[in-house]
Amino acid sequence: MSIYGSAVKRPIMTTLCFVAVVILGLFSLNKLPIDLYPDIETNTIMVMTTYTGASAQDIEQNVTRPLENVLNSVSNLKHITSKSRENISVITLEFEYGEDIDVLTNDVRDKLDMVSSMLPDDSETPIIFKFSTDMIPIIMLSVRASESMPGLYKILDDAVANPLARISGVGSVSISGAPKREIHVYTDPQRLEAYGITIEQIASLIGAENRNIPGGAFDIGSDTYSLRVQGEFGSSDEMANIVVGSHEGRSVYLRDVARIDDSLEERTQETYNNGEQGAMIVIQKQSGANSVEISDKVLEMLPTLQKRLPSDVKLGVIVDTSDNIRNTIDSLVETVMYALLFVVIVVFFFLGRWRATLIITITIPISLIASFIYLYATGNTLNIVSLSALSISIGMVVDDAIVVLENVTTHIERGSDPKQAAVHGTNEVAVSVIASTLTLIAVFFPLTLVTGMTGVLFRQLGWMVTIMMIISTVCALSLTPMLCSLLLRRVNHHGRLYNLLFTPVNRGLDSFDRGYGRLLKWVVGHKTVTFVICMGIFAGSLGLMKFVGTEFFPTADDGRLRITLETPIGTRVEVSKEAAGRLVELWKGKYPEMTVINYTTGSASSDNTFANLSDNGPHIISMNIRLTDPGDRDRRITEIAALMREDLKNFPEFKKVQVSTGGMGMGGQTTIDYEIYGYDFAESDSVARMLQAELLKIPGTADVIISRADYQPEYQVDFDREKLARYGLNLSTAATSLRNRINGQLASQFREDGEEYDIKVMYAPEHRTSLEDIENILLYNNLGQAVRVRDVGRVVERFTPPTIERKDRERIVTVSTVVEGVPMSQIVEQSQVAIDKMDIPQGISIELAGSYEDQQESFADLMTLAVLIIVLVYIVMAAQFESYTYPGIIMTSLLFAFSGVFIILWLTGHTLNVMSMIGAIMLIGIVVKNGIVLIDYISLNRERGMSIRRAVVNGGESRLRPVVMTTLTTILGMVPMAIGTGQGAEMWRPMGTAVIGGLTFSTILTLLFVPVLYCVFAGQGIKNKRRKLHKLAIKNAKQ
Secondary structure (H helix, E strand, O other), X not given: XXXXXXXXXXXHHHHHXXXXXXXXXXXXXXXXXXXXXXXXXXXXXXXXXXXXXXXXXXXXXXXXXXXXXXXXXXXOEEEEEEEEEOOEEEEEEEXXXXXXXXXXXXXXXXXXXXXXXXXXXXXXXXXEEEOOHXXXXXXXEEEEOOOOHHHHHHHHHHHHHHHHHOOOOEEEEEEEXXXXXXXXXXXXXXHHHHHOOOHHHHHHHHHHHOOEEEEEEEEEOOEEEEEEEEOOOOOHHHHHHOEEEEEOOEEEEHHHHEEEEEEEOOOOOEEEEOXXXXXXEEEEEOOOOOHHHHHHHHHHHHHHHHHHOOOOOEEEEEXXXXXXXXXXXXXXXXXXXXXXXXXXXXXXHHHOOHHHHHHHHHHHHHHHHHHHHHHHHOOOOEOHHHHHHHHHHHHHHHHHHHHHHHHHHHHHHOOOXXXXXXXXXXXXXXXXXXXXXXXXXXXXXXXXXXOHHHHHHHHHHHHHHHHHHHHHHHHHHHHHHHHHHHHOOXXXXXXXXXXXXXXXXXXXXXXXXXXXXXXXXXXXXXXXXXXXXXXXXXXXXXXXXXXXXXXXOOOOOOOEEEEEEEOOOOOOHHHHHHHHHHHHHHHHHHOOOEEEXXXXXXXXXXXXXXXXXXXXXXXXXXXXXXXXXXXXXXXXXXXXXXXXXXXXXXXXXXXXXXXXXXXXXXXXXXXXXXXXXXXXXXXXXXXXXXXXXXXXXXXXXXXXXXXXXXXXXXXXXXEOHHHHHHXXXXXXXXXXXXXXXXXXXEEEEEEEOOEEEEEEEEEOHHHOOOHHHHHOOEEEOOOOOEEEHHHHEEEEEEEEOOEEEEEOOEEEEEEEEEEOOOOHHHHHHHHHHHHHHOOOOOOOEEEEEEHHHHHHHHHHHHHHHXXXXXXXXXXXXXXXXXXXXXXXXXXXXXXXXXXXXXXXXXXXXXXXXXXXXXXXXHHHHHHHHHHHHHHHHHHHHHHOOOOHHHHXXXXXXXXXXXXXXXXXXXXXXXXXXXXXXXXXXXXXXXXXXXXXXXHHHHHHHHHHHHHHHHHHHHHHHHHHHHHHHHHHHHHHHHO
């Protein structure tokens, strides 16, 4: 027995099956974590290696290149990029999306083990970072302090970071901008020389004195005691009394040659919040944790933490991504609700019966709720992709139920018993319902197979819609006939209100049917004219393609700005702070939309991993600005960013400026990167400056910056190897001695309250402020004989590149520009013309990257996907109709769907981006459904013996309402997405717009063009049959 036969026969079992699905779905929904994006397993691994004291060129030569050569052989590697800057090498490995990042990480780890012996002795072990969306901070807290500043790091570590780290789901809590305590032993070089003592001796002695040493165990009587020597310093002052040598028979104490300074790190990052000094606390989550839940717990805990802090330390929130998640999710939920409402209104308008409307509407929640079971079972989250899948599907899940109900109603109106009508009516359309669902699955299922960034994002969309379509078909073939048999009546008794409201509606719909019938008769009678007009419209729309710009993703307004400012290289941190302070005061008055402005400047300490991932230094200022929610302000984020760029032109102190909209996720302003490859610094710098000048002339470019910073002035000591050898020294010993005196030698750790603080021995600051001080530094050989630096070498000033960038093992400099107010394709075209005219030296090449490269890859993937989907849809239809011609006729409606997409994008000013392309691809399945319904019924009429023209006109008239109804439910389901104004709406607007335009346009033309083509091919088929019969008759006559 068929599924619908069983369902009608056993209504209680059918009802309870669907009730069970709903209960399971609601349980799953309750358990689902909420996030902004699906859990994207990214394709990036970073390898960070510290080599303290080395210049950028040393790092490139001795650390980066050996590592690159080995890591280049890792499998599935797409690009290898590196940055070599003072003290640190950062190598980024970019892999193809969809590869298992854990396997790749192990591969990288194995390769690093092979190369560790080739790295310099003083370099630290390379650290591997595996990137994922979890690394994006979910909350950044601001800390303001005044008197507590010196001990702020410890206060925050104990009273804030540790309690926050204990929250379930929190991955890491890092503090930046709060300087750490450090104990400096500041020596006087003249006294050291007088007593014949070296920095190395002092460091060694401090290390030897600051120790607790176990002395073993011994017995006294019947008891066993352990013996221990407790030598660790109880306070930093105790160090002053260490004996570091002797002179003329008396002891020389540390206090005689040095002073002990128990304070903060010398060179450190400083953080300011709304102009007041403080710190920043960055909270990251564990993989798979619920961002919104963690954020709620953190914000709930803040008042309690605030009470434990000193009165001058104030906590605040700079960034809370859960706000963005909540607002985006809320606006999508609102979209889903509006879509639901519109669909119900359309169904009620066309059917005019509340019972019929109820039967169809029930399909919607069941299909949507069932999809939550899939999300929960596969460990996915409720995010903008899964919610948009619900919004997209609302208009489509009712289509099958509408077709079934409409046919059952027709049988009941002819006088059948509702139970009989439910079974027979469903039986007639079951194959067509399954086929049209299969065409939609043929569209959405391949989305789960796409690779690259697009695949990562839309895999979930493909699965969700596929599952909802399957559930809705099961509903249409079981629940809908069962409810029809119970709820629909053979004779409907209408009240006065119904007659008053629906008599004009029904009259209108009848006249609409008749009008379409007349138009169809004319069209079928004038096939050539119709064909020429339709093809002319299609060709005209193709001409609009060049007026529709392209970009990667639309810019979203999430109320966050990131700004990077650079003063000339070598600028002291005090100068950078003063300029940033003036800028903050200006902006606080000018932009009331700003709620928080946080900035950090200075060099990050080597153990602050989060800060080291981005460029830092005394001349670099990194700002995070939080604006009020988009709904609470008149100006959009891109307008504010443009005004800020104008303000920054009045600050000549800043040589480089970059204003980025959007936080750290997707949907920021589009950037185009021009990568200039070439080994010679002078040549590649010259080409970069030429290109920068050309880009500045192009309208729509903003923040055109060259990635390579200005050359850094530095003093280099050129040692004479021969002289060094004469004094029993070598280059390594001499360089280490210099470093210990200027940068300091780590002697030991001072322990207090379970914390460890570095003890560093170095020259006092006043004895390392001039070239003379450096030239007078004494170098000691193994015999204790001393020689001054100036006697074995000379100090010269040179300029070196502060950061050396490489990509795919070649030196590179990148010129990047933010795209402002124009499509990305426009800037790419104009810049390409400029590049072709440039005189580029041999050995230098320019390539396009950034958002443009991502866009090209995604577009190529989507085009391949579109071709695959068209082939699959054709196969499904050819199998259903058992014909090669009918699917071809139906597929012509795709031409008009794509025409509609271009026309509406041009009219609304949207660009062709990944989102609008996904919309166009979705149309392949939606548009074809209309054609299937139409051709299916026309074929049925032909089988009943009607002539071609009569079959077409009659089929068109009788199928008009279901076609228009299913089209309207899909279009109105998309309207809230296309006109949404909530947070994150910018992302989905192009998709909704593309579907509405394509579907409206193609439905109008499909209802006219497909019948004409059918007439042409069916007529041709009859002529061919007659010809064959005629030939056969002649053949038989001859015999």
